[in-house]
Amino acid sequence: MDKLDRVFRALADAGRRTLLDQLRADNGQTLTELCEHLDMSRQAVTKHLRLLEDAGLVVVVWRGREKLHYLNPVPIHEMAERWIGKFERHRLRALSDLKKRLEGKGDDRSD
């Protein structure tokens, strides 16, 4: 499978997006920590994490015997760059800032 296909496939699932949200809120969590916040079985989380790792969206760092999971947004950036042109980035950012302000969101995440 193409690298871009893996990124799209990994993102095409609400549960996996929630996992990424969890890491965005608190980067570097263990499997156990991730399971505490999610309404999913440990097996399901493990499976989702593997897909996210394959897509490069989650990076694993070992600290002793602990496996820590990190959100790696670089592939999402690379994907966006494919369709965002040179002069569009600033306009898109301005639009997104405006949307956030109007919707009263302090955080730059939108679901």
Place this chain on the structure above:
Amino acid sequence: MTAATKPKFVYVTYISSTPENVFNALTDPEMTKQYWVRHRNASDWKPGSEWRHEDYDDPSLVDIVGTVVERTPPKTLVITWAFPADKGNAAKTSRVRFDVEPWRSVVRLTVTHDELEPGGPMLKGVSSGWPLILSSLKTLLESGRPLAGTSTRMTEPPK
């Protein structure tokens, strides 16, 4: 990284290039000016030496300063990282580690940024800055051209 702390950000990108080229691109001013918003990283790169992230055209505009902790070409570069106003302030000094490793037929570049002040301004800048710079570095090394918009300054220099 000590046992008590964990890195705040870990970024990975896979680049179709050689470890030497990737490692060199981190500090070569002619490369950084293209993908790192018209900046260069100036130092003699000896452990203990100072380094400065400065404007390519006007080196008096310094955005980041720090110390070279470790440099092992073409594998590892570790530097400290602070705003010039916070120089010498341990609480406001973070640490960046670049690891360059061959991975299958390409190169895996890992950037680990930790010891960031919780809730500080650096934390915010870091999380939006690295993905852009790293994807532009990848594009430059693979295609010879950086990503659009990363060859010029994006923000006003600090006053």
